[in-house]
Each structure stands twice: as C-alpha cells, then as structure tokens.
Amino acid sequence: MxxxxxxxxxxxxxxxxxxxxxxxxxxxxxxxxxxxxxxxAWFYYQSDMGTLLAIKEPSDISILGPDGTEMSSIDLNYTEDEKTGDQVTVKRVFCVQTSADKHRLEIAHTTNLKGLTFNIYKVSDNGTETVTDEGHTYKYDKTAIAGSYLNLNPDKTRPDYKYADDTYHDKNYERNDQVQIHAEPVYWLASQSLDTNKTNSIKNGTMYRTYYVCEVSWTETETEKETDIFYILAKIVE
Known part of the structure; x- marks a missing residue:
C-alpha cells in the first residue's frame, strides 16, 4: 500500500x-x-391551576417520613405479610412539618398498577388502628381524609386501571407530545384544609409535625408486576 x-x-x-x-x-x-x-413537567401544571407545589427547602413546610426522617417518595416495595392472594396493601407513615396552623395535601401518581387505590388517615393518640413503619408505631382512626381526583378519566374498557384525561396534558408536556398512557400522572387533592397538630412541636416550639398513614392497595399477579411513582405534596393554607 x-x-x-x-x-x-x-x-x-x-x-x-x-x-x-x-x-x-x-x-x-x-x-x-x-x-x-x-x-x-410533572408539577409544572400547578402554576395556573391553583393546586399544590412540590416542597423544597428552605420552605416553611416539608414532607417527612416516620419520626421526621427524610423521604423523597412513598416506597411501594412490600413484604409477603402485606400480600393476600393477589391483593397487596401497604401502609406508610409520613408527616407534614410546618409552623402554619393549616395545610392541604395532594397526591400525584402514575397509573401502571391494576386496581390502584389509596386512603390517607390522620394519626391520633385515640386511634383504634395501629401501624408500624421504620420501627415506629402509630395509632390512627380509620376514617379516610376526603378528596377527589382532578383529572381522572373513567375508562370503561379497563375499569381496573386509572387513566388521566387531557385536562393538564398541555401543562405537563408540549401540546403534541406523545406520552405513554400510564405515564401521564393523575392528581388527587384533599377536599378540605387540615389542622396542624400543635401538640407535637419541635425546634423549640417553632415547628410542628402532623402525622398521617397512607394506605395503598393494588392487584398483582405472577404475570403482572408493575411499578408506579407515588408522590405526596403539601401546601400551607393561609
């Protein structure tokens, strides 16, 4: 060469x-x-919809886990004790830390899991139910906090699954974005503001923690194992 x-x-x-x-x-x-x-894009829509924001420090309100530990999202991993047949039910404790008198809760989640439902209960010393999470035991009354979905599409062909409608699609994504149907998040908002537990004070009485139990259930079979993203958000109510 x-x-x-x-x-x-x-x-x-x-x-x-x-x-x-x-x-x-x-x-x-x-x-x-x-x-x-x-x-x-997940929480962008809130800017002109009057719903809630993801909370980031330094803020006067934050979402924490059991005993005030850091928590970025609800862990839906489960043990065999939390599964009966093909029905899985997990209970996770979280708290809202704030100095405000009232706050409001919102849930945002994807919709891969079959039969996904959830309830939020307020922890109370007089509660009749108990749950242990991360080594800490809490009592709560099994009366769920009222709320409703903001963008739920009742799909008649697959009623065991939740689907988002187009209400917030253009706020989450560009108008012509093609998004996998179960990746479009649905938003649930508590109907009323909630009282902060002023008896549970920290930081020399300048902040308070109000605890809740989040109970999440879904159907899972050997051939269907899916994962969802599940976020809890909070906002101060003036």
Missing part, C-alpha cells in the same frame, strides 16, 4: 470515528434532555 493510500485510509477512519462519537454524544444528550423534561 502506498503512503498516499495509507494516509487517505487513516483520514477516512478518523472521520468515521468522529462522526460516530458525535452521533453517540448527541444521542446521550437527547436522552438526558428528554428525561429531565419529563421529570420537570
């Missing part, structure tokens, strides 16, 4: 490698942008 031919081949190989690198880099950036856009 002549020197000129070898030099030309080396240049061609280098050009091909550069093109491949640019394509790989572009693909990686595109995936990261799409991922960030989808995550960021």
């Amino acid at each position: 002549s020197n000129d031919s070898k030099e030309k081949q080396d240049k061609d190989n280098l050009t091909a490698k550069k093109k491949k690198f640019r394509y790989t880099l572009f693909s990686t950036i595109l995936v990261l942008i799409l991922f960030a856009a989808l995550v960021g």
